[in-house]
Amino acid sequence: MNGLESLLSIEELAEYLDVPVTTIRDWRTDSKGPCAIKVGGRVRFATSDVAAWLSSQRETVPGDGPGWRQPVTG
Template sequence: MIRNLWGPQDVADYLGVPVGTVYQWRSRGGGPPGRRVGKHVRYKPDEVERWFEDLPGEVI
């Protein structure tokens, strides 16, 4: 089953960062992979979660 796609605000809420940070990541070529759908950017939740899990660093 396909989950609903996320918008930038959904990604920001999931990661606990300001939505502006998500836009900055995208404009700088970083952050989770997103795709343009018309004039909107959409993210697959599984890819955002995978991107987060693959970040370097220690787990607290």
């Protein structure tokens, strides 16, 4: 494939992450998901961008990651 990077459709990304397509669309609207590429009016996701985004979502301490709710105390 001449060294070109694989691209995922929004449906493929949703299936990979096991979330509804609407969740991916919401993430894009809210600038929360992986960066995308528009090709011919269609949204695609480079596998390297997905991997980088997933890495940024990883917890540094169990239960304490991006977007995780902190317990309410006191």
